[in-house]
Amino acid sequence: MALSKDEREAFLAEPQHVGALSVSAGTDRGPLTLPIWYHYTPRGELWVLTGSGSRKHRLIEAAGQFSLMIDRVEPTTRYVAVDGPVSRIEPGTDAQLEEVTRRYLSGDAADRYLDFARENLGEHVAIFMTPQHWLSADMGSF
Template identity: 55%
Template structure:
């Protein structure tokens, strides 16, 4: 059963791992689909961060849009998929990096990640997408 507008926005706002898909731009290749952290507040734009020179950043820039799907399997099988155009691409700020890391990791792990892992990445960009098309479902209790 499809989720209501409020249910799907609330579900998307939870910290799931997303599956980002973007057109590969090549007729003999499927879309690029990769796992990614994301952030979203109901009614706002969805945003991701990635390395400025990554393949996904280049493909998103070329396509001007992408899709993101998030799901869970307990307590019920539920998913939300959104697709929309890119509304901005800007250098990632330290505040955005910290917000994204703290969204997904507990405090001690977030501190370690920010100190030891994050510096190994190249310059980042924050890409904001305005959700335009939604698909969603809650398939009921898992028996």
């Protein structure tokens, strides 16, 4: 059964769902699809952080759009997929890094990851997407 607008936006905004991001990788191969941490506020934009100049960054910038899908299997089997245009790309901030990290990790694990990211991952960009198309369903429990 399809989710209502409020249900799908609330599900997308729940913490700890790792997204599967897809972006066109050109006409001679399938899309680049990979797991990614993201942030979403209902009725707002979705954003991801990625390395500045990374393949993902370059492909998203070239395509001008991307898709993101999340799912779960408990307590019910549910998914939400969204795609839309890139609304802007800007330098990532430490506040964004902290916000998205603490969405997925807590306590010491978050602190250790933040230390690692700040020391080893280099500059990031924040890529914002305006959700335009939604697919969603909750198929109940099995």
